[in-house]
Amino acid sequence: MKVLVAVKRVIDYNVKIRVKSDNTGVETANVKMSMNPFDEIAIEEAVRLKEAGTATELVAVSMGVTQSQETIRTALAMGADRGILVETDQELQPLAVAKLLKALVEREQPGLVIVGKQAIDDDSNQVGQMLAALLGWAQGTFASKLTIADGKAEVVREVDGGLETVSLAMPVVVTADLRLNTPRYASLPNIMKAKKKPIETLKADDLGVDVAPRLKTVKVVEPQKREAGIKVESVSELVDKLRNEAKVI
Numbered sequence: 639m640k641v642l643v644a645v646k647r648v649i650d651y652n653v654k655i656r657v658k659s660d661n662t663g664v665e666t667a668n669v670k671m672s673m674n675p676f677d678e679i680a681i682e683e684a685v686r687l688k689e690a691g692t693a694t695e696l697v698a699v700s701m702g703v704t705q706s707q708e709t710i711r712t713a714l715a716m717g718a719d720r721g722i723l724v725e726t727d728q729e730l731q732p733l734a735v736a737k738l739l740k741a742l743v744e745r746e747q748p749g750l751v752i753v754g755k756q757a758i759d760d761d762s763n764q765v766g767q768m769l770a771a772l773l774g775w776a777q778g779t780f781a782s783k784l785t786i787a788d789g790k791a792e793v794v795r796e797v798d799g800g801l802e803t804v805s806l807a808m809p810v811v812v813t814a815d816l817r818l819n820t821p822r823y824a825s826l827p828n829i830m831k832a833k834k835k836p837i838e839t840l841k842a843d844d845l846g847v848d849v850a851p852r853l854k855t856v857k858v859v860e861p862q863k864r865e866a867g868i869k870v871e872s873v874s875e876l877v878d879k880l881r882n883e884a885k886v887i
């Protein structure tokens with residue numbers, strides 16, 4: 639079984655995000671970029687499936703600027719066999735990404751697609767669901783466990799207040815949640831080996847996909863600053879403040 643994994647280049651999760659002065663977006667110039675953390679988990683899961691003999695080939699795909707190649711290289715160093723970059727300078731919204739992935743799925747014919755549950759830059763949580771809908775495939779979202787056997791995928795899903803187990807007929811789209819696994823660090827020898835693995839570069843036009851944005855960002859602003867808290871001396875003072883200052887009781 640071939641597995642396709644989508645890996646997005648995003649601002650590193652340790653970076654303090656700065657909003658652009660004209661409120662059109664966030665600063666990305668000279669900012670450290672990394673693989674979306676949920677996509678690291680997606681790659682790790684695919685590598686484990688390959689190590690277990692369930693998967694035979696692992697293709698890492700990314701869409702975006704030329705530098706997204708680095709994100710694919712990280713996936714290759716973690717264990718992916720080859721990469722595909724759909725190169726574009728245009729802003730890609732989740733529907734465009736899902737359409738590009740659909741076109742790649744039609745070309746590559748994988749039995750399983752794993753994406754992250756959400757990209758930490760746009761926090762959309764849409765691509766996996768849209769892709770499954772476009773393909774007419776089953777979907778196992780927010781996966782915290784994935785077992786593949788007898789043409790079925792059993793996915794344990796993180797739902798509000800507990801876990802839900804679903805059994806899905808393959809092929810499937812799975813979206814990786816935080817507890818699915820702990821991704822490995824790429825070892826130096828594997829980073830060196832990854833340099834020799836192939837990355838194919840395509841344009842959206844090669845796949846016949848219209849990636850024009852459908853949504854317009856009206857404004858991006860910083861979250862309101864929280865005021866500093868205070869320490870109260872006693873429970874009665876706390877109750878007094880809640881009642882008379884905050885007026886919440």
Ligand code: AMP
Nearest residue numbers: 644645701753754756757762763764765
């Ligand atoms: P989102 O729906 O935007 O929160 O993204 C969910 C998942 O879709 C991410 O974790 C990635 O696996 C995948 N994805 C989104 N955008 C891209 C992109 N430009 N390139 C590759 N994968 C992407």
